[in-house]
Amino acid sequence: MESRAKAAGHAIHQQLVVFPLGLLTAAVVFDVIGLLSNNGQFTSAGYLMIAAGVLTGLLAAVFGLIDLLAVPKGTRAKRIGWLHGSGNTVMIVLFAVSWFLRGTVEDNMPSTLAFVLELIAVVIAFGTGWLGGELVSRLGVGVDDGANLNAPANFSTGIFLKRGARRAG
Numbered sequence: 001m002e003s004r005a006k007a008a009g010h011a012i013h014q015q016l017v018v019f020p021l022g023l024l025t026a027a028v029v030f031d032v033i034g035l036l037s038n039n040g041q042f043t044s045a046g047y048l049m050i051a052a053g054v055l056t057g058l059l060a061a062v063f064g065l066i067d068l069l070a071v072p073k074g075t076r077a078k079r080i081g082w083l084h085g086s087g088n089t090v091m092i093v094l095f096a097v098s099w100f101l102r103g104t105v106e107d108n109m110p111s112t113l114a115f116v117l118e119l120i121a122v123v124i125a126f127g128t129g130w131l132g133g134e135l136v137s138r139l140g141v142g143v144d145d146g147a148n149l150n151a152p153a154n155f156s157t158g159i160f161l162k163r164g165a166r167r168a169g
Contacts, residue, residue, distance in 0.1 A: 001077070003142040005066045009154035011142040013067055016060035021129060023053035024095055028122045031110055040109060047108040050099040050118075057092045061085070067142055077139040080131055087128035094121035 003011030027049035034042030068081040094117045101114040110118065135141040144151070 001071065001141050001143070002145045003067050004070045005063045009144070011063075011067065013060055013063035014136065014142055016056065016063060017129075017132065020053045020057035020060055020092075021125060023049045023056065024091075024125060025122060027053060027095075028118050031115060031118060035110070035115070043108045043110065044105055046110070047099065047102055047105055050095050050102075054092055054096050054099065057088070057095075061088065061092070064088075071141060077135060077141050080135055080139070081141065084128050084131040084135060087124050087131065091121045091124040091128060094118070094124070 003013065005012045007015065027046040030042045030046035030049065034040065034044075034046060064085060068078075068085055071078045071081050098110065098114040098117040098121070101117075102108050102110050136143060144154070
């Protein structure tokens with residue numbers, strides 16, 4: 001099933017998800033280092049990465065929802081898509097609450113509660129990331145209808161939201 005939202009011939013959601021996943025995972029790593037070393041520079045980096053990860057996660061969610069709404073009802077892909085999206089919503093909310101609890105970038109050492117929320121959220125992110133992989137790799141959601149091992153590059157599509165029928169040519 002081809003993606004409804006594409007840029008340069010590729011699904012926008014799939015292009016964007018690397019940012020929140022990378023930023024939010026790195027935030028937890030930096031917080032662990034900062035907490036173990038009592039170094040505020042690492043926790044400052046974690047604080048800023050959470051802010052960037054939440055914002056990029058919200059952007060990726062918009063395009064994920066566009067694709068999810070196009071998945072046919074009653075399919076396994078629709079059920080997994082809703083679980084993937086719901087889990088990512090919970091994950092983003094947990095990171096946002098953790099970020100809010102930390103205060104400002106100057107006073108950013110995470111409290112126990114803020115750090116536990118991050119840990120729970122990153123575990124959810126690993127699960128929802130796996131579900132996203134299942135959607136694309138196993139169920140073919142967001143995969144171009146003409147995909148094959150020798151398919152030519154397609155840069156001609158620009159940025160568009162695909163409606164209904166497949167484009168000619």
